[in-house]
Amino acid sequence: MALKLFFFLSLALLLLTSNAFDLCASGSDGDLSVIPIYGKCSPFTAPKSESWMNTVIDMASKDPARIRYLSSLTAQKTVAAPIASGQQVLNVGNYVVRVQLGTPGQTMYMVLDTSNDAAWAPCSGCIGCSSTTTFSAQNSSTFATLDCSKPECTQARGLSCPTTGNVDCLFNQTYGGDSTFSATLVQDSLHLGPNVIPNFSFGCISSASGSSIPPQGLMGLGRGPLSLISQSGSLYSGLFSYCLPSFKSYYFSGSLKLGPVGQPKAIRTTPLLHNPHRPSLYYVNLTGISVGRVLVPISPELLAFDPNTGAGTIIDSGTVITRFVPAIYTAVRDEFRKQVGGSFSPLGAFDTCFATNNEVSAPAITLHLSGLDLKLPMENSLIHSSAGSLACLAMAAAPNNVNSVVNVIANLQQQNHRILFDINNSKLGIARELCN
Numbered sequence: 394m395a396l397k398l399f400f401f402l403s404l405a406l407l408l409l410t411s412n413a414f415d416l417c418a419s420g421s422d423g424d425l426s427v428i429p430i431y432g433k434c435s436p437f438t439a440p441k442s443e444s445w446m447n448t449v450i451d452m453a454s455k456d457p458a459r460i461r462y463l464s465s466l467t468a469q470k471t472v473a474a475p476i477a478s479g480q481q482v483l484n485v486g487n488y489v490v491r492v493q494l495g496t497p498g499q500t501m502y503m504v505l506d507t508s509n510d511a512a513w514a515p516c517s518g519c520i521g522c523s524s525t526t527t528f529s530a531q532n533s534s535t536f537a538t539l540d541c542s543k544p545e546c547t548q549a550r551g552l553s554c555p556t557t558g559n560v561d562c563l564f565n566q567t568y569g570g571d572s573t574f575s576a577t578l579v580q581d582s583l584h585l586g587p588n589v590i591p592n593f594s595f596g597c598i599s600s601a602s603g604s605s606i607p608p609q610g611l612m613g614l615g616r617g618p619l620s621l622i623s624q625s626g627s628l629y630s631g632l633f634s635y636c637l638p639s640f641k642s643y644y645f646s647g648s649l650k651l652g653p654v655g656q657p658k659a660i661r662t663t664p665l666l667h668n669p670h671r672p673s674l675y676y677v678n679l680t681g682i683s684v685g686r687v688l689v690p691i692s693p694e695l696l697a698f699d700p701n702t703g704a705g706t707i708i709d710s711g712t713v714i715t716r717f718v719p720a721i722y723t724a725v726r727d728e729f730r731k732q733v734g735g736s737f738s739p740l741g742a743f744d745t746c747f748a749t750n751n752e753v754s755a756p757a758i759t760l761h762l763s764g765l766d767l768k769l770p771m772e773n774s775l776i777h778s779s780a781g782s783l784a785c786l787a788m789a790a791a792p793n794n795v796n797s798v799v800n801v802i803a804n805l806q807q808q809n810h811r812i813l814f815d816i817n818n819s820k821l822g823i824a825r826e827l828c829n
C-alpha cells in the first residue's frame with residue numbers, strides 16, 4: 394500500500410515537473426502555443442544579425458511586399474507571380490503554431506496567417522522547399538487526395554478543373570509578394586491540441602520558389618471556405634482569439650484559442666467588416682488617430698471603408714509594423730515629432746528615432762475604431778535599440794503604389810493583447826493581456 398502510494402506520488406511529481414519545465418509544451422487546457430518565429434521554442438533560427446532590433450528591421454523590411462500582396466488578394470485569384478531569385482530564405486509571418494498532420498500525427502510548425510484562407514505544407518520530395526521537415530503522405534493512414542471535381546478544388550484553384558474525372562487537384566499559388574508554389578489539394582486529419590479535424594483539406598506543396606514560403610507550411614485563419622475556421626464548421630463556432638507575445642520574449646509563447654471555451658466574457662469590440670473586394674481579409678472601421686491629446690487631422694476618404702475598391706483598414710498577423718497610407722503616416726509622425734521635440738534620425742524601416750532621454754515626452758498613440766479606442770501602451774508604439782540608447786516610432790508608411798488605400802494594423806501593435814475574432818457575429822474584440 395505504502396509502496397503503491399509512493400509510486401503514485403512520484404509519478405504525479407514527474408508529470409508535474411516535466412510539464413513545468415517544458416516551457417515549449419502546448420497548454421494543456423486546449424490552448425495552442427503561438428511562438429515568435431525566432432523564439433526559443435521555434436525550430437527556426439533567426440538570420441544572422443547583431444541585435445534584436447536589426448532582426449525586427451529585417452522582418453519589417455518585408456512589409457511593403459506583403460502589403461502589395463495583401464492588396465492583390467482581390468476576389469479574383471491571381472495566379473501569376475513575379476519571382477525573386479537568389480535571395481536568402483528569410484521568414485515572413487512572424488508567429489508559428491505547432492500542429493500535427495496525418496495519422497500518426499506528424500508535427501509541423503506552421504505560420505499563423507489571418508489574411509490567408511487555406512493551409513498548406515511542404516510534402517516529401519518537394520523541390521525548392523527550404524525545410525527538411527516535410528509531410529509524408531505515405532506515412533499517414535488517413536491521407537487522401539481530392540479529385541478535381543470536388544468543390545474544394547475550385548476554391549483552391551480559383552477556377553474549375555479543365556478536365557473532369559478522377560484527376561488530382563493541382564493548383565499554383567503566389568504568397569508574400571515574391572514567392573510561388575505548386576501544390577496538390579489533399580485531405581488528412583489535423584490535430585490541434587486536443588481536437589482533431591478529420592478530412593482537413595490543405596495544399597501539399599511539390600515545388601516552391603521565392604523567399605517567403607513558410608518553411609513548414611502555413612495555417613490560414615482568414616475567412617474563406619478553405620480556412621481552418623470554415624473547415625472546422627460548428628466545432629469552433631466561427632470564433633478564435635490569439636495573444637501574440639513580444640518578439641523580445643524569447644522563451645515564452647502566447648496562445649491561440651479556438652472556439653468559445655475560455656474566451657474573455659467581457660471584451661470591448663468593434664465591428665468586423667467584410668469587404669467583398671478582398672474577401673479573405675479582416676477589416677475594421679478606423680475612424681481616427683490621436684497622438685497624445687491631439688486628434689490628428691486626416692481627410693475621411695483616407696480612412697473610409699469601400700466595398701467597391703477594397704479600401705479601408707485591416708488587422709493582420711503577418712505584417713510586422715503598422716502601416717498607414719503615406720498622407721496619414723506623415724500627419725501622425727509629424728504630430729508625434731512635434732510633441733517629443735529634439736532631433737530625429739532614421740533606422741531601417743523607421744524614420745523617427747530619438748534619444749531615449751526624450752522618451753518621457755513621447756505621447757501615446759490611440760487608434761479610434763468604431764466603438765473602441767485602442768490606446769497603445771508604449772511597448773506597442775516604440776521599439777528600442779539593443780543598447781537602449783535609441784527609441785523609434787514603430788510604424789511606417791504603406792507603399793505608395795498599391796491599387797487602393799489599405800491601412801494595416803500589424804503584429805507589433807497587437808502584441809500582449811487578446812484579439813478575438815467572432816466571425817459569425819461580425820465582431821472583433823481587443824483587450825490588454827500580458828502573454829510574454
Ligand SMILES: *[C@@H]1O[C@H](CO)[C@@H](O)[C@H](O)[C@H]1NC(C)=O
Nearest residue numbers: 517518527528529530531532
Ligand atoms: C516514413 O516513416 C519512416 C519511419 O519513421 C521513415 O523512415 C521514412 O523516412 C518516412 N517516409 C517519408 C517519406 O518521410
Ligand SMILES: *[C@@H]1O[C@H](CO)[C@@H](O)[C@H](O)[C@H]1NC(C)=O
Nearest residue numbers: 472550563564565566574575
Ligand atoms: C502551375 O505552374 C506550372 C509551372 O509554371 C505549370 O506548368 C502548370 O500548368 C501550372 N498549373 C496550374 C494548375 O495552373
Ligand SMILES: *[C@@H]1O[C@H](CO)[C@@H](O)[C@H](O)[C@H]1NC(C)=O
Nearest residue numbers: 623626627628629630631817
Ligand atoms: C458559425 O458559422 C459556421 C460556419 O459559417 C457554422 O458552421 C457554425 O455553426 C456557426 N456557429 C454558431 C454558434 O452560430
Ligand SMILES: *[C@@H]1O[C@H](CO)[C@@H](O)[C@H](O)[C@H]1NC(C)=O
Nearest residue numbers: 664666678679680698699763
Ligand atoms: C465607420 O465610422 C464612420 C464614423 O463613425 C461612419 O460614418 C461609417 O459609416 C462607418 N463605416 C462602416 C462601414 O461601418
Ligand SMILES: CC(=O)N[C@H]1CO[C@H](CO)[C@@H](O)[C@@H]1O
Nearest residue numbers: 534535537580581582591592
Ligand atoms: C468524405 C471523406 O473523405 N471521409 C473520410 C474522412 O476521414 C475518415 C478517416 O479519418 C475516413 O474514414 C472517411 O472516409
